[in-house]
Amino acid sequence: MKKNHGYEEHLCRYFEKPGEANTTAVLEAVRRRASQLGVEKIILPSYTGKSALAALRLFAPQQIVVVRTAFGLEKPDTQGMKESVRRKLEEAGAAIVTGTHALGGVGRAVRRKLGTYQVDEIIAYTLRLFGQGTKVAVEAALMAADAGAVRTDEDVIAAGGSSSGLDTALVLRPVNASSLLDMKIREIICKPSDF
Secondary structure (H helix, E strand, O other): OEEEOOEEEOOOEEEOOOOHHHHHHHHHHHHHHHHHHOOOOEEEEOOOOHHHHHHHOOOOHHHEEEEEOOOOOOOOOOOOOOHHHHHHHHHOOOEEEEOOOOOOOHHHHHHHHHOOOOHHHHHHHHHHHHOHHHHHHHHHHHHHHHOOOOOOOOOEEEEEEEOEEEEEEEEEEOOOHHHHHHOEEEEEEEEEOOO
């Protein structure tokens, strides 16, 4: 880190392609930046738990907040993360958040039934201008704040990915979904450059 006349320089990784192949590099970059900043909470979205289990090897478990998908995302009454994986993560000290997707809950129902987009999905598409992982990281941070798993007066690092694994990480100040427009994305640690 260099401090100069009114700015700081930090390493930012830009992956050639999105996806699971970047997961280990994302976790290593998150660990490094969290240590530099003294960030205590790491938000990791995880559909199956695979990325969250990989993170257990790198982070103190009390730092990890795993945000999993809402029940019924693909099929009513189902969850992508097996209960055995959820238990293993909790036993290791990770906090588990399950909730309605902040950027695609009721709005998605309106689109499916009435064929018109609502503001939450428009925001999601706007965030995807930076890549799917950016949208996922912001959404996971909203869900974690709404569940009380992270504070809204402390910076966190939130990761995201594109379909599976991790390819994006942001330093941000989380907010509750009802205060989305007050969120501060402070730094991009890594993201894909082609997506």
